[in-house]
Amino acid sequence: MKKIGFILLLVLTVLSGCKKDEPVKYGLKSTDILTPSVNKDKQKTPAQYIAVLYVNLFQQAISTADQVEIERLLRSIGDKRLAYELIISSYMNDPQVILPAYTDMRADLDQFIMDTYERFYVRPPTQLEQEYMKNYLENNIDITPELVYFAFAISDESFFY
Amino acid sequence: MKRREFIKKVTAATLASAVSPYLLKGAPLPQSGGGPHIVFVAFAGGVRQQESVLQRYLTDSQGLVGSAYEGNIMYNMLNGGSPTDKIVYGIDPASGLAGSQPIPTILSQSLQSQGTLFKEVKAAGVGHYSGLVSLMTGSKFVNQGLRQRPAMPTIFEYARKFMNLKATETWFIGNGIGNSTPLLNHSNHPDFGVDFGANFLSPSVTFGAEGDEHIQYAKVYHPDEELGKIYEMQNFLNNAYNTESDDFGGIENTIEEKHDIKQFIRETFFKKNAGAIAHPPVSDNNDLQTVGYTCEVLKWFKPKITVVNMNAVDQGHDNFSSYLKNLHRADHAVGHLWNYIQTQIPEMAGNTYLIACPEHGRNLDPNSILDQNDWLAYDHSDLNSTRIFSLIAGPGVDANLSVGSESNPIGDISDCVLTMAEILGIKSQVQGEGLVSSDAVSFFDRI
Structure with missing residues (x-):
């Protein structure tokens, strides 16, 4: 009888003593400590860049023929930034561009x-x-x-x- | 001419051109019209000595014997009479055999008679790219292969670094974009490289079907009201991203230079559509058209150094008649180039040096490929392919002088860079870098 009483007392103690603490909230939003672009470290190939650019400006995929031509065009001009600027500004003159x-x-x-x-x-x-x-x-x-x-x-x- | 006399003449030409007034076009950039200027012709895809300097036409190639089959088919560049029989290299007459009408000469005096011909020069190898690398770098260290930039600095990089030239003062005009030609505008040498590279243009693509389709109608934004704003936003975005990349955008022009190049490209498309490109009188192959666009680059930018690469002669691998045609046209192209500079570009007339040098020759013995005339073709893989020539014309260069001979070769392919460096007044600095071939000297030092 004494033994049963001890067990009951132990169970009651454990149950009443194991309450989970409520987490303390300070009203802060969780946020990334790094800039969102930090993991972008792989350079696109000209083909990738052009494909993405085309979709961004025309909201459709570039044709394979156009892609090949543009890659050749890029190789024909030494200043690649200049070449890209020419291509982009040409797209901006295209009536199909979506802005x-x-x-x-x-x-x-x-x-x-x-x-x-x-x-x-x-x-x-x-x-x-x-x-x-x-x-x-x-x-x-x-x-x-x-x-x-x-x-x-x-x-x-x-x-x- | 003594060396001292040559240097005096070069200096005089430089000073004279510096004080002469130069024309300003509408572009915002001050145009660099002061000499000396250099136009270097990489000539022109593997040229056999026998059909060029030796003027043997069909005698040393197809076994035809007799003076009628010998002669000069490069009469804008070289002295000497033309062959008189079996003429296939010209244009097609209204009636008669194909190619039987030679293209009329452009220059009243050949470049040989105006300058100095090194008749027998040694090439470094027998491959196009390695030969072009040696021409551009003065180095025979060409163990790198296609798809790799030269390991040693090009003449563009030396000139831009030591003379503080802008990118638009140096141009490489390629015959195309194959064979790694677009990689020849700068090396990957750590002390030089992309920061000192030349502008590259391949007109057959830039102004060809690709350009027609994709950049012909490119807008030229207002430099302040539109482009200025675009670049301001771009700067902010770039600063936020803050990345570095080795070969991110090729060579870099300043904002002003980029605007100038865009205007040039737009204007050139207008001219193309109007049939007004400065093409040679005959422009029926890619080399001739490349040279036409080169004339447009010269006229617009007046570069200090321009290199133009031709290679149609390389049809010699499988068609000897086409090889002869294209050799004749390469000469026509050079004649036109020189004539255009002297007559159409006042800022460059009288202070420009033209240097022409093949990247290599062609074999002594033919392969087994016959053309429509049953003539055998020639590859480039033997010792004969290392035989080339070099021709130099310009103020102060000895006129009508021939140096060396078949039995007495004088000159090396690696001499071209030091020759250009001497003309530009940077030879000692280039030599001081120790990156040209140890046996290279200026051609002027070999006279």
Whole structure:
């Protein structure tokens, strides 16, 4: 009888003493400590870059024939950045290119910036990037979506994945 | 001419051109019109001594005997009368045999009579790319293969580093994009390399079907109102990303230079569509058209150093008649180039040096391939393929001088770089780097 009482006392003690602590919450959001682009360290091949660029600007895949021609074109010009700029600016003259309207961009700059980062970099902008771009676009009302897309397309991050 | 006299003349030409007024076109860049300028012709895909300098036409190749089958088919470059029988290298007449009408000469005086011909020069090897590397670097260290840049600095890199030249002052105009030709505009040497590379252009592609389709209608943005903003945003984005890559974008031009090149490309497409490219009178092969576009580059940029590569002669592997045709046309191209510089580019007339040198020769004995005339073709793999020549013309260069002979070879393929360096006044600096072949000297030092 004494033994049973001891066991019951032990069970009751364990059950009452093993309550899980509630986690303490301080209202902080979890966030990455590295920039979202830090893992992009592989350079795209010209073919990869052009394929992605084409999709970004025309929202369809580039044809194989066009891809081959563009790769040859890139090899025919020594300054590759210049060659890319020529190709991009030629795309911008193409009636099929799909760009946001100027008014839509101005109506919601935050969303435009978010969408542009996602489109070209496949990531959201950091707070710093969001603020800088917003300020820059607000202070330069003559900047069109075309110029923004151009800048993103020729920026370093667009050449890496 | 004594060396001292040559140097005096070069210096005088340099000073004269520096003080002469130069024309400004609409571009924002100040144009570098001051001499000396160098146009180097990589001539032209494996040229056999027998059909070029030795002027043997069909005698030393197809076993045809008699003076009618001997003669000079490069009369813009070399002195000497043409063959009189079995003419196949010309253009097709309205009636008569194909190729039987030689292309009329362009120069009233051959380049040989205006300059100095080194008749028997030694090439380093028998491959196109290794030969071109030696021409560009002055080094015979060419153990790297295709798809690799030269290991030693090119003349462009020496010139840009020691003369502080802009990228647009040095150009390599390629006959195409095959055979690693686009890699010849700079080496991968750690002390030189891409930062001192030349602009490269392959007109048959840039202005060919590919260019027509993909860059002909490229916008030229306003340099301040549009491009300035684009580059500002790009700078911010790049700073945020902050990456380094060895060969990320090829050579780099400044923003102003890039704008200038874009304008040049746009203008050249206009000219092409108007049929106004400065092509030679006959322009029925790729080499001739490449030289036409080279003239446009010279006229627009007035580069300090321009190298143009031709290689249509390489059809000699399987068609001897085509080889002769293309050799004749390569001479036509050089004649046109020289004439265009002297008559159409005032900033370069009288202060430009032209150097032509094959990358290698061709075999003594033929292979077994017969062409439409039952003539045998020639590859390039034996000792005869290491026999080449070099021709130099320009202010201060001895006129009508021949140096060396079949029995007395004088000169080496690696001499070309030091010759150009001497003209530019940087020879001692180039030698000081110790990266050219140990037996290389300036051709002027061999006179």
